Amino acid sequence: MADPNFLKFDTLSLHAGQEVDPITGARAVPIYQTTSYVFKDADHAASLFNLETTGHIYSRLSNPTTAVLEERLASLEGGVGAICTASGHAAMHLAIVTLMSAGSHIVCSQSVYGGTYNFLKHTMPRFGIETTFVNPRDLDAFKDAIQDNTRLVISETLGNPGLEVTNIPALADIAHAADIPLLIDNTFATPYLCRPLDLGADLVMHSATKFLGGHGIAMGGALIDGGRFDWEKSGKFPTLTEPYEGYHGIRYEEEFGPLAFLMRARTEGIRDFGACISPTNSFQILQGVETLSVRMEKHVANARKVIEFLNTHDAVETVSYPELPTHPDHELAKELLPKGCVHFQFHCQRWPRSWQGVYRTVADFLSSGECGRCQKPRHSPCLDNTSANGCASPQECGHFRRNDPPVSGY
Numbered sequence: 001m002a003d004p005n006f007l008k009f010d011t012l013s014l015h016a017g018q019e020v021d022p023i024t025g026a027r028a029v030p031i032y033q034t035t036s037y038v039f040k041d042a043d044h045a046a047s048l049f050n051l052e053t054t055g056h057i058y059s060r061l062s063n064p065t066t067a068v069l070e071e072r073l074a075s076l077e078g079g080v081g082a083i084c085t086a087s088g089h090a091a092m093h094l095a096i097v098t099l100m101s102a103g104s105h106i107v108c109s110q111s112v113y114g115g116t117y118n119f120l121k122h123t124m125p126r127f128g129i130e131t132t133f134v135n136p137r138d139l140d141a142f143k144d145a146i147q148d149n150t151r152l153v154i155s156e157t158l159g160n161p162g163l164e165v166t167n168i169p170a171l172a173d174i175a176h177a178a179d180i181p182l183l184i185d186n187t188f189a190t191p192y193l194c195r196p197l198d199l200g201a202d203l204v205m206h207s208a209t210k211f212l213g214g215h216g217i218a219m220g221g222a223l224i225d226g227g228r229f230d231w232e233k234s235g236k237f238p239t240l241t242e243p244y245e246g247y248h249g250i251r252y253e254e255e256f257g258p259l260a261f262l263m264r265a266r267t268e269g270i271r272d273f274g275a276c277i278s279p280t281n282s283f284q285i286l287q288g289v290e291t292l293s294v295r296m297e298k299h300v301a302n303a304r305k306v307i308e309f310l311n312t313h314d315a316v317e318t319v320s321y322p323e324l325p326t327h328p329d330h331e332l333a334k335e336l337l338p339k340g341c342v343h344f345q346f347h348c349q350r351w352p353r354s355w356q357g358v359y360r361t362v363a364d365f366l367s368s369g370e371c372g373r374c375q376k377p378r379h380s381p382c383l384d385n386t387s388a389n390g391c392a393s394p395q396e397c398g399h400f401r402r403n404d405p406p407v408s409g410y
């Protein structure tokens with residue numbers, strides 16, 4: 001992997017993980033649209049199946065195009081490796097099934113993406129895994145909710161929809177005091193705005209469908225490991241420390257050290273649950289990653305313009321944005337998200353006319369259901385009668401002026 005201390009973010013986002021094809025010299029990452037790979041001989045095949053040699057066997061397990069995306073995201077997040085998945089949800093599922101079994105317990109922020117909440121609240125209990133949800137601003141609540149069978153603490157860098165900034169260093173300390181890892185969903189910040197592994201988190205996941213892709217044309221997810229959690233010392237993760245009969249009695253921690261989690265996730269979770277990303281989707285997400293810093297900078301600049309508009313508008317009653325001194329996590333945001341934020345929330349008191357006017361004006365500058373997409377949406381999904389969540393799209397706000405006339409309906 002490229003040395004992240006030497007190469008900077010923009011260089012890594014363009015080149016990390018790619019070795020130019022020695023035969024064709026192709027500059028772009030090729031799409032290896034193949035399901036399977038030719039073995040040199042029977043010994044080569046045997047050593048691949050026995051995990052003695054690295055290489056590709058079957059694209060459900062790994063693929064060369066996807067491997068570039070995995071290495072690129074790992075280097076941007078400062079991890080030892082990554083696994084890309086069919087969607088963000090699949091990445092969350094992969095983390096959970098790799099670490100726990102029926103009877104395990106999770107402590108999770110109550111302010112997470114609705115799909116994550118549903119998955120943990122209603123689906124996982126059917127498989128014997130329960131979750132306690134806590135207020136992400138209440139660190140004592142996380143501590144108090146940890147039980148003997150808790151195996152993971154989960155939060156989002158920025159709560160969705162509450163925009164709470166997770167105190168990652170403090171939460172990591174709480175998780176580590178209980179010998180369990182902290183998983184951060186970094187979808188809303190991306191590694192450009194925040195690198196949770198640098199702040200103490202152990203695992204990071206993404207819905208790559210959002211900002212990493214940025215185009216809204218490809219579903220994908222990523223699970224990245226910082227490689228620092230000591231599974232052996234913790235003693236709470238038999239999937240990583242005890243022999244696994246599904247792979248000839250291998251002990252992952254002993255065999256792979258800091259890559260133990262990712263190897264188990266790949267050779268069991270991806271192999272058996274099968275939520276692999278397609279090579280074409282990996283290629284499409286790579287195109288987005290190449291421009292990540294430029295788009296995120298623009299998202300932030302445009303969000304600030306929208307906030308300026310909302311803040312001075314008569315019909316807008318409250319605006320929530322971590323950069324505003326009125327935001328409860330303003331100081332924390334300055335520390336953990338120094339380059340800014342792209343998400344905000346606002347609320348209008350007078351329904352329906354004032355609300356519609358403000359919303360229609362602002363909606364022209366919001367990203368759509370695939371949060372992080374460049375183009376403006378037709379309708380925002382994050383909307384009720386008088387309030388809206390949004391993130392400013394990178395392209396359209398160049399023309400936005402505070403004194404633009406309100407649209408009809410205002």
Ligand SMILES: Cc1ncc(COP(=O)(O)O)c(C=O)c1O
Nearest residue numbers: 087088089113185187207209220
């Ligand atoms: C913060 C966050 N995490 C995870 C997901 C799930 O990702 P996907 O839709 O790629 O499965 C989403 C989807 O909106 C999300 O916003």
